Amino acid sequence: MSHLFEHNGAPGKGYSQPAPLLPESAISVPDTLTRKQAPRWPRISEPEMVRHYTWLSKRNFGIDTGFYPLGSCTMKHNPRVNEVIAQLPGIADIHPHQPEHHLQGLLSIYHEMQHMLEICAGMDQVTLQPVAGAQGEFTAVRCIQEYFRLRGEDQRTKVIVPDSAHGTNPASAAMCGFEIVEIPSRVDGRIDLDALRAVADETTALMMITNPNTLGLFEADILAASDIVHSVGGQMYYDGANFNAILGITSPGLMGFDAVHFNLHKTFSQPHGGGGPGSGPIGVKAHLADFLPGPIVEARPIAPEDATHAVDDLWYGWYEPTHSIGKVQQWHGNAGAIIRCWAYYRRYGNGLKTMSEHAVLNANYLRHALHREAEAAGVSDMIVDGAETDVAKHEFTISLGPAKEAHGISAMDVAKGLLDMGYMAPTVYFPLVVPECMMIEPTETESKDTLDTFAEDFAKVLQVDAETLHNAPITTPVRRVDEVYAARNLCLRHPYDDD
Amino acid sequence: MSQIPEELYYTKEHEWMRVEGDEIVIGITDHAQDALTDIVYIELPGDGDSFDDMGEFAIVESVKSASPIFAPLAGTITAVNDALEDEPELMNQDPYGAGWIVRMKLENPEAITGMMSAADYKAEIGE
Numbered sequence: 001m002s003h004l005f006e007h008n009g010a011p012g013k014g015y016s017q018p019a020p021l022l023p024e025s026a027i028s029v030p031d032t033l034t035r036k037q038a039p040r041w042p043r044i045s046e047p048e049m050v051r052h053y054t055w056l057s058k059r060n061f062g063i064d065t066g067f068y069p070l071g072s073c074t075m076k077h078n079p080r081v082n083e084v085i086a087q088l089p090g091i092a093d094i095h096p097h098q099p100e101h102h103l104q105g106l107l108s109i110y111h112e113m114q115h116m117l118e119i120c121a122g123m124d125q126v127t128l129q130p131v132a133g134a135q136g137e138f139t140a141v142r143c144i145q146e147y148f149r150l151r152g153e154d155q156r157t158k159v160i161v162p163d164s165a166h167g168t169n170p171a172s173a174a175m176c177g178f179e180i181v182e183i184p185s186r187v188d189g190r191i192d193l194d195a196l197r198a199v200a201d202e203t204t205a206l207m208m209i210t211n212p213n214t215l216g217l218f219e220a221d222i223l224a225a226s227d228i229v230h231s232v233g234g235q236m237y238y239d240g241a242n243f244n245a246i247l248g249i250t251s252p253g254l255m256g257f258d259a260v261h262f263n264l265h266k267t268f269s270q271p272h273g274g275g276g277p278g279s280g281p282i283g284v285k286a287h288l289a290d291f292l293p294g295p296i297v298e299a300r301p302i303a304p305e306d307a308t309h310a311v312d313d314l315w316y317g318w319y320e321p322t323h324s325i326g327k328v329q330q331w332h333g334n335a336g337a338i339i340r341c342w343a344y345y346r347r348y349g350n351g352l353k354t355m356s357e358h359a360v361l362n363a364n365y366l367r368h369a370l371h372r373e374a375e376a377a378g379v380s381d382m383i384v385d386g387a388e389t390d391v392a393k394h395e396f397t398i399s400l401g402p403a404k405e406a407h408g409i410s411a412m413d414v415a416k417g418l419l420d421m422g423y424m425a426p427t428v429y430f431p432l433v434v435p436e437c438m439m440i441e442p443t444e445t446e447s448k449d450t451l452d453t454f455a456e457d458f459a460k461v462l463q464v465d466a467e468t469l470h471n472a473p474i475t476t477p478v479r480r481v482d483e484v485y486a487a488r489n490l491c492l493r494h495p496y497d498d499d
Numbered sequence: 500m501s502q503i504p505e506e507l508y509y510t511k512e513h514e515w516m517r518v519e520g521d522e523i524v525i526g527i528t529d530h531a532q533d534a535l536t537d538i539v540y541i542e543l544p545g546d547g548d549s550f551d552d553m554g555e556f557a558i559v560e561s562v563k564s565a566s567p568i569f570a571p572l573a574g575t576i577t578a579v580n581d582a583l584e585d586e587p588e589l590m591n592q593d594p595y596g597a598g599w600i601v602r603m604k605l606e607n608p609e610a611i612t613g614m615m616s617a618a619d620y621k622a623e624i625g626e
Contacts, residue, residue, distance in 0.1 A: 167565075429563045483562040487539035488587070 004042035004052060005494065014043035040496065059477040061424055062273060067450055069366075071395045071427035071439025072166070072214065074244045074266035075273065081347065082269065082340035091339055096331045100317055101309040107316030110297040110332065113342045114281075120352075121240075121260045122253015123283030127292040129333045133241060136261030136280030137172035137208070142325045143284060143291035144206050144235045144259060145176050150323065153233070156205035160229070162191055164215060164431040166239055169208040178205060185433055189215040189387035191225055200232045210239035211255060212246070212393035214431040214439070215386055216363065226256025235259065235288075243267040244443070245360055245394035248353030252283075259284045268341035279337035293328050294320035358444035359394040362451060366442045367396045369455035377459040382409070386434035395441035397434050404436050408466045411436040416472040416480055417461035423454065500626055501529040504595055508611055509620035510571045515595065521608055522577055526599045527559065527568065527590060530624050535561040538587045544601065549575045557600060559590070568600065572610050578602035 020027070044052070062068070068075040086092065090105055100107070114126040130136040141159070148156045159173035160181045170180040181204075183195040190213065200207075207229045211219045219225070226236050238252035238260035244267050252260040264279035265272035272278055284292060295318035302310045318332075332338075348355060367385075374380040386397025403409040415425035415438070427439040442451055461469070473479060503509075508516040508523075513531035517524045532538065540560040550556050550570035557568040580599050583589060590598035605611065615623065 432564050484537040484539060487560075487562055 003494065004044060004049070005496065007042060007044045007048050007052065009043040009045065011043065014045060015041045063271075066422055066424065067442075067446060067454055068273075068424040069426050069440045069442050069454070070424055071216075071397070071441040072241055072430070073273070073427070074241075074263070074394075074441060074443055075424070076244075076266075076269055076443040077445035078269050078271040078340075079344060079347065082343040085343040086336050086339040092336075101306075104309055104311045104316055106335070107297050107318075108311050108314070109339060109342050111299050111314070111316055113338055113345070114297060116342075116345055117262060117281055117283055120243075120247060120251060121238075121262070121283040122251035122257075123260060124286040125289035125292060125296070126281055126283040127294065127296050128279070128281045128338055129293045129295075129327065129329050130261065130280040130282060131329050131334045131337075132278040133239075133261055133263040133266075133280045134168040134172060135328060136263075136282045137168055137237070137239065138175055139293060139325070139328050140237060140259040140261055140282045140284065140288075141172050141176045141178070141206065141208075143282075143288050144237070145178075146291045146323060146325050147235075147288055148205060155203055156234070158199075158203045159205055160196065160199055160207040160234075162209055162213070164189065164213050164433050165208060166210065166214065166241060169237075169239060173206075173208065185213075188389070189213065189217050189433070191219050191221055193221055193224055193228065196225055196228050200228050200234065202232060204229065204232050204234035206235040206237050206258075208237040208239060210242050211252075212242050212395075214242075215389075215397050215434070216245075216392040216395040216439075216441075217387055217389055218245075218393055222255045230256070241266065242394065245356055247356040248350065249356055253285070259288055264337060264341040269344045270337045270340050277334045277337050279334045279341065281333070281338075290321045290323045291325055292321045293326060294318065294324055295332055296321065297332075355444050356394070360392075362442045362444055362446060363392050363394050363396055363440070365448070366440065366451045366455065367392055367398075369451055370398065370440075370458055373455040373459035374462060377463055379459060379462040382406070382462050386431075386437055386439075394443075395439060397431070397437050397439045399434050400436035400438060403462070409462075409469055411438050413466070413469040413472065414438065414458075414461055417464055417469050418458065419473040420475045421457045421461060423457070501533060501624070502595065503528070503530075503617045503621050503626070505617045507595070507617060508571075508614035509617065509623075510569070510614065511623060512569050512571075513624075514568065514571055516571055516611065516614060518611060519602075522602050522604050523572075523574075523611060524599050524602050525568075525571065526594055528620070529594050530626075532591045532594045532598070535559065535566065536563050537561055538590045541583050541587050541590070541600070543579050543581070543583065544576050546576055546579055549573075559587075570603065571614060572603075572605050572607070574603040574605040576601050577604050 063075050094103060094106060110128060117126045130139045157179050158181050159178040160183060161169045162185055163182050164185050173180055181199050183199060184192055186192045211222050213219055229236050236257040238257040240260055240262045261280050261282045264270050270279055297316055298319050299314040299316050302313055302315045306315045374383055382403035383398045383400060384402060386399050400411040400414055411428045415428045418425045429437055430439055513528045515526050515528050538559055538561050542558040544556045552573045554570045555567040556570050559566050559568060579601050
């Protein structure tokens, strides 16, 4: 693959650095932190650089180029009006160091966003600080840890997760020093209350679970699960990855949860993929609010002297919660992401419930369409539902187990075959409880035509012979990568010619 | 059909144990390595570390997943197969031989007789 260093011009050319503002003698940098070798910049002209990045962008695949049914990632369309609003000068050109009376507009948006998320989640207080779902998890687990510490309940060292949980759940808990207790799911893919009862005790700090779960199934026993955990004094944590299925219909608060994170970049249409920028606010019930990281926006009625700068009848300011675990991000999170998501919320309002309904409808339609097209093509014996169910929520799983058994065609082979058909492949091999798993989430923003065509193309891939599929993809800029080689021979630094 | 040597003991977590004197050797089964697919990394315990029954003593990573390896019985590690650090694929290629993971001295050596036999394990994985 081409890279910037392949365009090497004359040594020392192609870039210029400004002279330091201070003489070298005035800058004190410890020896351990100074470079031993001058940085090696690409020696490239501006048009070459523009062409390089344009060339790269043309090889890219994203939600703007094609259907992207990546399960659990909620790759929905990103409305462009959100960008227009986030770029308004009054929003884009301000700095958190400006005095409060300059920031009333932005703070009012933050305040409204906190409040809206509190309503969606059925929680009492939201902080917008975390910038990723996993960081939100970590933050909430730390808050719960501090809550127990202050209560003198240090014996709570265990975190319960179902075996279908997102890998970030046990990872976040382990980061906080907790011991992970994994409980098996029932045969139908849902939580096993007996298994939960067997492990829940006075050493339980919290349980982490997502609902609908990673199989796309609603956990109908969630209230009973909450009762079990609460009865031993533990807390319930809701992983908001699958919020797209329940917005405006139910809430983690109604299900008995004490803390929750949002993935604004999933549910609220912030562009994501490729590493960000994400936004993972968390919401908690009142008893955990004192532990949240600040700053959090609060409001009071305006006083007469505020009139010049106020944007409505409230005056907005920052505060730090009393027992805050401390900051997890500078200032107030990814402001741009929060603004875009606020714009999305203001655009749809109560219509967000319809959004969730359509997300669920699309997933169920696609699930039936896949089986319908596989049947019509005579390949229905190659796939089975990942979990037996009448209805899925916003995503569903299928197992390529039968295809693997009968033809040696794995979920990975079918995923690579789909790349050749011009799609982003669904999530594969997750959740781990489904053999040869494929996890599909179409989102509400895809049309029936798109779903029908995808289902037809999926059935076409199932008809391709094993040998061809083992070599797929053949039409993409990068063909099948050797994942084993890459994992065993990790190389994180570009080698230079003169190395 | 995966290989399930007769002379070994097994666990539901797809580990095998071989009795050698007053110690046991532990590894993962052929069935396990096949299900994991290509193993790319293993986090090994330290020599002399002690573990409870079902204590997590190692983590095996494949391109698909990361899976904990549990101590089948309480005991102390007496040797670690360091070769796996550079060649984790040994667990795929020779799960019952060069792919062994640790040797362990059991707290209660007799407890081993309560573990699954080859026939039990065969039934467990439905082969």
